[in-house]
Amino acid sequence: MSSSPQAPAPAVAADADTRxxxxxLSGFWPAATFAIARALLAADPSLLLLRHDLTGIRDGVIRRVVRSAAGIVEDEQVNxxxxxxxxxxxxxxxxxLVRLTRSNPGRDLVLMLPEVVEPEAVAAACTSCLVDGAPITDLIRVDSYVTVLDAEHLLDALASTDDLTALGIQAADDDHRALADVVVRQIEYADTLVLWGQSREGAFDTSRLTVLLERMAPWAAHFRIDGELVDADALTRQLRHTHRHRPETPGVLARGLQGYALGTHxxxxxxxxxSTVFRARRPFHPQRLHDVLEHLNAEVIRSRGHLWLASQPDTVVAWEFAGGGLAMGSLGHWLVSLPEDRWEHVCDQRRLAAALEWDPYYGDRHQHLVFIGLDVDPVALQRxxxxxLLTDAELADGEETWRSYPDPFAGCFPLTAEELIDTDTEGAQPA
Known part of the structure; x- marks a missing residue:
């Protein structure tokens, strides 16, 4: 059994930022998101808002609009x-964004995303795509990712089993994402959430939505706007120049592996x-877990995390459920299954998290799942x-016996001989 990976040295704080x-701004309901954008423009005449209309994207045409508080600055069709x-x-x-920054020095920007765009895709592009040979973050500081939710429609969207294609709003011909998945990812990647308006079911239901959002994204700052009277100056103080965005924070599938909170118990x-958190060291028996998959998420709005199966002890298995669909996939190797000379290729935060909870027998392998829903029985779920999990007798049989178990998940989470953990690029697939 391998020893615990060495913890990395802490990072040095960055200097003050003058960019x-x-x-x-993201959100599945453009009217609510644009209302927030207009309020920000009203509070700061120097602010510029960039929007893209993707209605014609499948024909290779988009519309770009740039606004200020005074009105439209640009309105162009782009091929x-x-x-x-x-x-x-x-x-x-x-x-x-780069052009606007260079032609309008000192003016801050707001980017309002189309409703089907997930903010994590924008964050990845800001990091990996170069403009004039450099990332845009050389010129612009990404201050915050804000997601706006419409209280009137949010719960219906989270419970929806429709996909974007069925609704006719897919971003590409092969875009088969579920509506609920898009909304969930907009919520979970954000560092700031704004609940706009009131539920049509009344004040109690609006309060319930507030609690639900706090459970789904406990790492975010949360605000409620009634939608009728907006204090633009107060909203600006809440949403701008907050320095909330942390580019080093991983996506939701990698959060638990890198030691971040996956949810609150x-x-x-x-x-x-x-909201209930399930943690365990022992592996799951593949057949017993498979037999209860449908039952586990019966009353759940969102579940997420990672696990390990006795029959596939080398693989970190991703787990995420939303909109009636469960997806599972490979997140790469557990560190305990890798030669120590390959640990250095794994990110520092991942190695640090493993070092803090290393077990002499299990290594870094563990179960970490979060279930969030309405009227869920947490005791029954935990039981x-x-x-x-494997019983004491099954555990005593050892890893070679575990690998021979009948496995309904066989072949679902392949690992190549050279594969390293890369939780930024691998994702879950429908189970």
Whole structure:
């Protein structure tokens, strides 16, 4: 059994930042998101807002609009080489941000994303795509990723089993994402959440949505706007120049592996909302886990995390559920299954998290799952998951026996001989 990986040295704090700031607004309901954008423009006449209309994207055409508080500055149709979101980001969004910064020195920017665009895709493009040979972050400081949620429609969206293609709003011909997945990812990547308006079911339901969002994204700052009377100056203080964005923070599938919180354990219902965290060291028996998959998420709005199966002890298995669909996939190797000379290729935060909880027998392998829903029975859920773990007798049989178990998941999470953990690029697939 390998020893614990050596913890990395802490990073050095950065100097004060003087670049103009960029606030990224996302949200599935454009009316609510644009209302927030207009309020920010009203509070700061120097602010510039960039929007893209993707209605014609599948034909390779988009519309770019730049606004200030005084009105429209630009309104142009743009032809793309390929009609897709990544091409839009690479070919027009990022170059336009750079151009606006250079032609309007000292003016901050707001980027309002189309409703089907996930903010994590923008963050990845800002890091990896170059404009004039350099990343845009050389010129612009990404201050915050803000997601705006419409209280009237949020719960219906989270419970929806529709995909974007069925709704006719897909961003590409091969875009088969579920509506609920898009909304969930907009919520979970944000560092700031704004709940706009009121639920049509009344004040209690609005409060329940507030609690639900706090459970789904406990790492974010949360604000409520009633939608009728907006204090633009107060909203600006809440949303701009907050320095909330931390580019080093991983996406939700990698959070638990890198030692970040995946959720909060709040088993007592608050407005009916329950959040329960399941942690364990023992592996799951593949057949017993498979037999309860449908039951586990019956009352759940969102579940996420990672796990390990006795039959596949080298693989970190991703788990995420939203909108009635469970997706599972490979997140690479557990460190304990890798030669020590390959640990240096794993990110520092990942090695530090493993070092802090290293077990002499299991190494860094563990179960870490979070379930969030309305009127969920956390005790029953914990008991069901615990019953799926190996018993003492099964544990004593050892790893060679575990690998021979009948496995409904066989072949679902392949690992290549040279594969390293890369939780930024690998994702879950429908189970």
């Amino acid at each position: 103009p700031s960029l606030t990224v 793309l080489r390929h009609g897709c979101v990544s091409c839009t980001l690479r070919e027009d969004v990022l170059p336009t 709040e088993p007592e219902a608050d407005c009916g909302v329950v 069901t998951l615990t019953a799926c």
